[in-house]
Amino acid sequence: MQLSPGFLSRGHGGSFGEPHIVDLHHDAARHVGDEPLLLAEHAPVAVTPNRAAGARLLMEKLGCDFLIMDDGFQSARLHIDFALVVVDTRYGIGNGRVIPGGPLRANIVDQLVFTSALLKMGEGTAADPVVRQAARAGRPIFEAHTEPRARERFAGKRFLAFAGIGHPEKFFGTLRQAGGDVVLAKSFPDHHFYAEDELAELAATAKRDGLRLVTTAKDAARLRHGASQEFLDQLEVLEIDAVFELDHVPERIIDETLDAWRQRKLRR
Structure with missing residues (x-):
């Protein structure tokens, strides 16, 4: 059918x-x-x-x-x-x-x-x-x-990870499961819409400490129409699958x- x-x-x-x-x-x-x-x-x-x-x-x-x-x-x-x-x-x-x-x-x-x-x-x-x-x-x-997709994109790399979801620590744990090194972790409220100064601070901190920026697919959906193209170009997105x-x-x-x-x- x-x-x-x-x-x-x-x-x-x-x-x-x-x-x-x-x-x-x-x-x-x-x-x-x-x-x-x-x-x-x-x-x-x-x-x-x-x-x-x-x-x-x-x-x-x-x-x-x-x-x-x-x-x-x-x-x-x-x-x-x-x-x-x-x-x-x-x-x-x-x-x-x-x-x-x-x-x-x-x-x-x-x-x-x-x-x-x-x-x-x-x-x-x-x-x-x-x-x-x-x-x-x-x-x-x-x-x-849940399992992270494309582990090879994250394995062995150092990240500033940020998330505005219900349980951000789950995202940080999944990133580590994918082999990523979570050097800095920033948590925001669930469904958070990021202000320009927050994004500027994240980008500046990552650049200062030589880290890559990474977030969740949900956060990326919110950022799609709210962040500069320059910020989006340097942002990694960790996607996950539900596996029965x-x-x-x-x-x-x-x-x-x-x-x-x-x-x-x-x-x-």
Whole structure:
């Protein structure tokens, strides 16, 4: 079955009031968010808080028939045929409490009722409690990890690494995994938009200490329309891939999604 996928995203920090299809050549991260720009390299992306309106736009305008929601677990306006919950094994689910007492939007046991499978990302143990709960609920447990691309570009080189993501230390660790020497590491808030003076300081420090500048793909997406060409020309970008421990898992997820969709159609 030939599928035409599309992504639905809220577009963190975006400024479009109406559903909008991301244009890689013209849209800036300030307008659509950084993650939608990365997703748009693979398939069409609709950014909007109104997931139903975004889905209609993708289907009617672009003919998409397999929609993937980014952070859409609690989108009540759309029927979800397969809900994959991803848990970072280094951080787990924090204290397991619901906002404002913790990071969760709803009780984890209640959420597992609507979960199709759980994906353990990484090799830590912080996610073990929720993994056990998912297993008791009869949910499949998949495992994956991230790997740096093009290690040879980073191996043996000295870097000033900077990142404005949720857990910058993960990026620094991945760079070391690729063989890079992280001489200086600078952390910024998640989804940070860099000011000219911040970029000038980074460039000056790297030049003074004989270091190469490197950042994440998400940061690079934000810098694409906010940094000078001179800065971008000297910037390395470390990209990563998610690698499943079992090669057949992605195909299984797609197959089970289609099976659930077919069953839903038959019940109508």
